[in-house]
Amino acid sequence: GGGQQRAEGGEEGGEAAAAPAVSLPYIQLQLTNDRDAQPMRRLELTDDTEKMVFVSGIITSVSKPQHKTRILKLVCSGCKAVKKIHLRMDQGIVQIPRVCEARMGRDAGDHAEKCPLDPFLKVPDECEYQDIQYLKMQELPEDVPTGELPRNIRLCANNYLCDLVFPGARVSVVGVFSVTDKAGPPKGGGGDRMVRSTVLRVLGYGSQDQGWGRFSQTQQFSNEEIEHFKQLAADPDIRTKIYKSVAPALYGMDTIKQAVSCLLFGGARKLLPDNNRIRGDINVLLLGDPGTAKSQFLKYVEKAAPIAVYTSGKGSSAAGLTAAIIREGQRGFSLEGGAMVLADGGVVCIDELDKMRAEDRVAIHEAM
Structure with a gap:
């Protein structure tokens, strides 16, 4: 019985093999x-x-x-032979054959005089692109x-x-x-690079983010650490401990440490019934005389926050903080993100904010 079933299956397989091939879509x-x-x-x-x-x-x-061309179709101007060249997606230069295969010995008796040098012509309408x-x-x-x-x-x-x-x-x-x-082509004339x-x-x-730009999911906590966090949350004096742990090398300035703690934890985003959003981000502006540890707080926040970018306002422009359009040779233009884009979901630390030009400072108001 089993042999008979295998024989019937073989006949069906033979019929399936003889059937015309089905063209599958691009996968x-x-x-x-x-x-x-x-x-x-x-x-x-x-x-x-x-x-x-x-x-x-x-x-x-x-x-x-x-x-970009994925399969380049060429036609010989002499014998009308068709040749296809498969290209890699990162391939920049295509070497087109200068001699037809018919001229190199294959059916040379019939096509030797018909195929000149550089006989291939491109057929753009029948090429495959990606x-x-x-x-x-x-x-x-x-x-x-x-x-x-x-x-x-x-x-x-x-x-x-x-x-x-x-x-x-x-x-x-x-x-x-x-x-x-x-x-x-390479600079300075012919020759390979x-x-x-x-x-x-x-x-x-x-x-590696939640929603392409949020807190990293690679930060995994062990069961012991989670239990320790729960014990800290139950401590009634946890706020004071958090405030004291911010920049412990700096003495005093309790109010600033409280503000920096709120900035690192952030607020809760709210979605109102009329679909208006209230941001949960907290912005902090530090003002003071030189030497009052403003830059030290910035350095601490940059190291403590999971996502942080540090920049100086004196050498920053509106394009460098938000986004810029960069010309990339023959490939056209591209969008390059600035400091505020790279710090999405985190903290951007801008030092010397008063040294920034007024027209450049306007660019960060929308993000804030």
């Missing part, structure tokens, strides 16, 4: 990873090139999606060693992965770390 898989992402500084060209990596960072710049978006990801502030500048890497996303993240989002990216040519640029071909995003 794109998004890969994710539950493990801890590695910092950007651990990427090495010698070991990680053309390998799948899992890195974390913060998105600082997002370009406008563009259409959406391409370039992003810039900067390493997380907590991963930057003291005294060093943060590093960044260029990302390349395609199709359904476009327009998924925005400047200021903390993400973990699964992708292939590769080396590619820059678009356009001796220096290549690195790019991370995105295979999937993972959010």
